[in-house]
Amino acid sequence: MRFRLNLAAALLAAAVIWAGPAAAQDADPLLQRPRQLEKEGRRQEALNAYHEIFRQHAGRDPEAAARALYEGGKYALERFPTNEVEKRQGQDTAAQWWKQVVLEYPGTQAARELGGLRDDGQFMKLAMEISRRNSSDWKYQLLDGLVKLCGNNPAYSYGLALVLLAVLVKIILLPLTKKQYASMREMQRMQPLVKALQAKYKGPELNQKMMELYREHGVNPLAGCLPMMLQLPFLILVFGAIREYEFAFLKGKFLWIGSAASYGSPPFMGGPLLGRNLAEPDVPLLTMYALTNYITMKLTPATDPQQQQTQNMMAVMTTVIFFYMFLVNRWSSAFVLYWFALNLLSIWQQYEYVYKPHKERLATNGAGAPTAQANGAGAAEAEAEARPVAKPRPPARVKPRKKRK
Numbered sequence: 001m002r003f004r005l006n007l008a009a010a011l012l013a014a015a016v017i018w019a020g021p022a023a024a025q026d027a028d029p030l031l032q033r034p035r036q037l038e039k040e041g042r043r044q045e046a047l048n049a050y051h052e053i054f055r056q057h058a059g060r061d062p063e064a065a066a067r068a069l070y071e072g073g074k075y076a077l078e079r080f081p082t083n084e085v086e087k088r089q090g091q092d093t094a095a096q097w098w099k100q101v102v103l104e105y106p107g108t109q110a111a112r113e114l115g116g117l118r119d120d121g122q123f124m125k126l127a128m129e130i131s132r133r134n135s136s137d138w139k140y141q142l143l144d145g146l147v148k149l150c151g152n153n154p155a156y157s158y159g160l161a162l163v164l165l166a167v168l169v170k171i172i173l174l175p176l177t178k179k180q181y182a183s184m185r186e187m188q189r190m191q192p193l194v195k196a197l198q199a200k201y202k203g204p205e206l207n208q209k210m211m212e213l214y215r216e217h218g219v220n221p222l223a224g225c226l227p228m229m230l231q232l233p234f235l236i237l238v239f240g241a242i243r244e245y246e247f248a249f250l251k252g253k254f255l256w257i258g259s260a261a262s263y264g265s266p267p268f269m270g271g272p273l274l275g276r277n278l279a280e281p282d283v284p285l286l287t288m289y290a291l292t293n294y295i296t297m298k299l300t301p302a303t304d305p306q307q308q309q310t311q312n313m314m315a316v317m318t319t320v321i322f323f324y325m326f327l328v329n330r331w332s333s334a335f336v337l338y339w340f341a342l343n344l345l346s347i348w349q350q351y352e353y354v355y356k357p358h359k360e361r362l363a364t365n366g367a368g369a370p371t372a373q374a375n376g377a378g379a380a381e382a383e384a385e386a387r388p389v390a391k392p393r394p395p396a397r398v399k400p401r402k403k404r405k
Contacts (some may be wrong), residue, residue, distance in 0.1 A: 030064055031071055047093070050075065062105050069097040069404055070110035077126070088133075095130055095247070103280055104271055117250060135194035139241035144248070158278050159254025166341035169234050181353035186217060220357040235339070242335045249334045252278035256284070257333055275333045282333035283328070289336050290323040292343035299350040300304060
């Protein structure tokens with residue numbers, strides 16, 4: 001009898017010890033909703049519920065927001081996956097959420113449990129596992145090769161690799177870029193002829209004459225858009241490469257990014273003003289990128305004053321939209337650095353191939369507008385309209401002869 005009582009007590013104690021943490025978790029009012037969805041087998045809804053709790057507390061309660069991301073990451077990593085695809089998805093979700101905890105909520109209990117950026121912490125172990133998983137992809141290998149080519153030094157190699165990547169992209173696009181700039185220069189030379197046609201014709205007839213003029217000069221008004229469109233696939237590829245390499249960028253520094261000043265920088269819109277590594281946003285670098293984006297659009301020549309006004313407005317609007325989008329989505333300073341370097345190269349190319357020749361041509365021609373050589377009927381007609389007509393001279397006055405006496 002005594003043995004049975006002891007056995008029952010031992011089993012009861014074991015049950016209490018085993019169920020204690022689970023009961024405490026279930027009793028946590030913060031996580032009650034996702035826990036209930038887990039029990040019901042509604043896995044994706046449970047994952048979404050963790051993130052919804054984070055959103056509700058992000059601006060009011062850092063501890064609660066960080067805890068929701070931490071527990072949601074654990075669920076995504078340990079209990080959410082049922083196959084290999086979901087395992088990868090769970091790893092990526094957990095890594096992104098834990099990265100947010102470590103970088104944006106470093107003083108919380110959740111960040112301490114993750115171990116911060118220590119190599120032996122939960123977050124960095126997961127980050128390195130994902131990096132090993134991504135290392136077989138060619139985009140990852142390309143960035144990793146450039147980093148090694150630049151010395152494999154965390155103080156500068158990661159940043160230099162991104163600048164070198166921007167140079168390589170510009171070299172690949174150089175033949176098309178030269179065609180674009182040649183088209184821009186020809187469009188500038190044609191402006192007197194274009195204005196003459198605009199003064200003489202209206203509506204569909206003007207469009208027909210303009211197309212004849214473009215055809216006779218071998219200019220495609222849409223050709224300037226082609227290199228810009230071709231840059232988009234490169235931007236998408238580079239963005240994907242940086243996303244795959246982002247946990248390696250946690251060790252990367254560049255100039256003030258990762259310096260001693262970055263660790264004491266004031267907060268700005270939910271994060272530090274200065275990036276502590278190239279995986280974090282950096283507001284000064286983003287501001288410099290926005291400025292170069294505006295200059296790039298301002299240097300693009302317009303065909304008439306109305307288009308110039310529209311172009312100026314678009315330059316301001318696009319710059320503001322990109323700045324806000326990058327800031328809100330907290331895109332890494334690595335991607336911003338790449339685009340900043342790309343813009344600097346574009347500004348130099350536009351100045352050398354378009355802006356500078358245009359100014360020199362204006363100086364050579366004096367105060368007058370640049371001229372275009374007509375090589376066809378439509379162009380000749382436009383040139384005739386643009387050429388000023390000389391006024392007839394008044395007849396010379398003849399003095400009357402004096403009569404002889």
